[in-house]
Amino acid sequence: MEVQFLNxxxxxxxxxxxxxxxxxxxxxxxxxxxxxxxxxxxxxxTGWQPQHITVIENGALIAAIPCYLKTHSYGEYVFDWSWANxxxxxxxxxxxxxxxxxxFTPATGPRLAIDSxxxxxxxxxxxxxxxxxxxxxxxGLTGISSWHLLFPTETLSTQLQQCQWQQRVGIQxxxxxxxxxxxxxxxxxxxxxxxxxVRKERQxxxxxxxxxxxxxxxxxxxxxxxxxxxxxxxxxxxxxxxxGYLNLAFFNALLQDMANNLMMVCxxENGALIAAxxxxKDHETLYGRYxxxxxxxxxxxxxTCYYQGxxxxxxxxLTRFDPGAQGEHKIPRGFKPIKTYSNHxxxxxxxxxxxxxxxxxxxxxxxxYVEQLQRLLPFKLADK
Numbered sequence: 001m002e003v004q005f006l007n008x009x010x011x012x013x014x015x016x017x018x019x020x021x022x023x024x025x026x027x028x029x030x031x032x033x034x035x036x037x038x039x040x041x042x043x044x045x046t047g048w049q050p051q052h053i054t055v056i057e058n059g060a061l062i063a064a065i066p067c068y069l070k071t072h073s074y075g076e077y078v079f080d081w082s083w084a085n086x087x088x089x090x091x092x093x094x095x096x097x098x099x100x101x102x103x104f105t106p107a108t109g110p111r112l113a114i115d116s117x118x119x120x121x122x123x124x125x126x127x128x129x130x131x132x133x134x135x136x137x138x139x140g141l142t143g144i145s146s147w148h149l150l151f152p153t154e155t156l157s158t159q160l161q162q163c164q165w166q167q168r169v170g171i172q173x174x175x176x177x178x179x180x181x182x183x184x185x186x187x188x189x190x191x192x193x194x195x196x197x198v199r200k201e202r203q204x205x206x207x208x209x210x211x212x213x214x215x216x217x218x219x220x221x222x223x224x225x226x227x228x229x230x231x232x233x234x235x236x237x238x239x240x241x242x243x244g245y246l247n248l249a250f251f252n253a254l255l256q257d258m259a260n261n262l263m264m265v266c267x268x269e270n271g272a273l274i275a276a277x278x279x280x281k282d283h284e285t286l287y288g289r290y291x292x293x294x295x296x297x298x299x300x301x302x303x304t305c306y307y308q309g310x311x312x313x314x315x316x317x318l319t320r321f322d323p324g325a326q327g328e329h330k331i332p333r334g335f336k337p338i339k340t341y342s343n344h345x346x347x348x349x350x351x352x353x354x355x356x357x358x359x360x361x362x363x364x365x366x367x368x369y370v371e372q373l374q375r376l377l378p379f380k381l382a383d384k
Contacts, residue, residue, distance in 0.1 A: 001056070002055070003054070003097070004053075004055075005053060005054075007032040007050055007052065007204060009066075012030070012052065012054060012064070013211060014223060016061045016141055017061075017106070020062075020117055021110055024282040024356065025109045025110055025227055025283075026282055027102040027105050027107055027109055027287075028102065029173070031253075033052075034253075035250050035254055035258075037101055038253060039249035040251055041246050042244060046346070048069075048070065048075075048103055049069040049071075050068055050069075051069045052066055053065040053100070055127060055130070055131065055247070057152055058137050061115070062114065062127075063114045063115070065100045065112050065149075066102060066111070066114075067098060069096050069097075069265070070097050070098070070102070075104040076150060077151075077205075078148070078151075078170060078342045083351075086354075087351065093145060094146075097144050097145050098146070098148070099147075102150075104246065106151060106325040107289075108178075109153070110152075110153065111150075111151070111156060112127075112149075122230035125161060125162060125163060125316070127164045131304065132147075132165075132359060133346075137368070142345065145346065145348065146347060147165075147344070147345045148342060148343070148347045150342045151289030151341070153227045154339075154341055157341035157342070157343055164358050165345050165347060166344045166369075167343055168341070168343070168344060168358075168362070169223070169342040170341070171337055171340065171366060171370065172340050173323070173330035173336065173337055174322070174338050175306075175309075175310055175336070176320055176336065177318060181316060186334065190378045191380055194332060198307075201303070201307075202303060203297050204299045205297075205299050205300055208269075208297060208298065208300075209269055210269055210274070211267075211268045212267055212308055213267075213268060214270075215264045216262070216263055217255070217261065218259050219259070220262060220264055223253075224266075224336065225248075225251050227273050227276070228273075228290075229248045229291060231291075231292025231293050231294060232290050232292035234292060234294070235291060236292075237350050261282065262280060263279045263281055263286070263312065264278050264314060265277045265305070267304050269302045274293065274295075274297075274300075275291075275297075275301075276292060276293075277304045277309075278306045281318065284319045285318060285321070286309055286313050286322070287322050288309055288324050291304065291305050292339055302333065304335050306335075309321050321335075331373060331377060331381075332376070332378050333378075334378060334379075339370065342345055353375075
């Protein structure tokens with residue numbers, strides 16, 4: 001059994017990579033990871049040096065993890081800036097660190113893929129320990145400060161915890177399809193006042209003269225993608241004064257290689273596009289990822305990024321809508337608080353203990369916070 005570190009996702013064939021992950025989850029597809037690299041969004045110069053981990057046995061790929069050597073903490077959505085600052089204050093280097101994650105994508109999904117011949121719990125734990133040791137052998141205790149794995153499934157997170165990878169908990173807000181027949185059927189689960197608020201927001205969009213249109217990936221052309229990208233870019237500039245992490249070449253690569261996973265919500269005024277949200281989909285989940293607009297309009301963001309997505313899930317029998325990171329404002333619109341996970345190994349023994357204590361305290365605070373958020377849900381008592 002040999003653990004290899006790849007400097008480019010294209011050093012592994014798409015067929016072998018995708019067969020190993022054996023799912024239609026869009027963000028672990030070879031095409032998605034390749035689009036990030038070939039477009040120049042994920043490179044050594046942007047602080048994301050590919051170090052994809054593969055495990056080879058008897059010449060066959062038996063396990064893989066998308067992985068990067070990071071020189072900053074941007075684009076991760078599991079925040080460790082305070083850890084980095086503490087290192088700096090003590091004259092130590094927090095960067096580089098090794099990050100197993102999907103760049104710029106805070107969506108829970110597969111992170112460690114293992115072939116079906118090594119599917120037992122004991123074999124999976126053994127593989128995790130083999131990978132852990134390979135990382136230590138390659139980088140030593142001074143080449144990197146730490147290793148982090150972001151947004152795994154709860155099952156993998158628990159396995160990593162059993163291997164002494166400290167588990168950290170976060171919060172997101174997801175929508176779940178309880179076999180609804182229509183958006184109105186979904187609203188019937190709301191308390192009366194909350195239901196009226198949602199209807200008022202949606203009606204306000206109609207009164208402003210906006211029309212909504214769903215465009216599936218195979219019908220998105222490069223012109224439409226270019227218009228969307230302009231909105232995406234403008235919105236980033238307005239919010240942060242910075243360029244977006246992703247460029248037009250990345251989005252066009254998705255259009256070429258992953259059209260079946262794409263869905264765009266378009267908002268139009270007098271036939272002209274004024275806002276758009278680009279989503280991904282697989283056989284059970286819709287993922288809201290990127291949004292942009294010409295200028296701000298009342299409730300248009302909620303309609304484009306949330307309500308249209310819910311309607312799409314209901315119409316297409318999808319079970320879940322993950323609209324992206326953060327946002328308590330999603331709760332009164334029917335999104336439930338759920339826990340997300342990450343796992344961490346800090347090599348410095350004193351910092352490891354301090355960070356583990358921080359994570360333990362943070363877990364207690366998040367448990368209490370989730371309980372508080374549950375009381376803010378808009379649903380009738382029986383529908384919670």
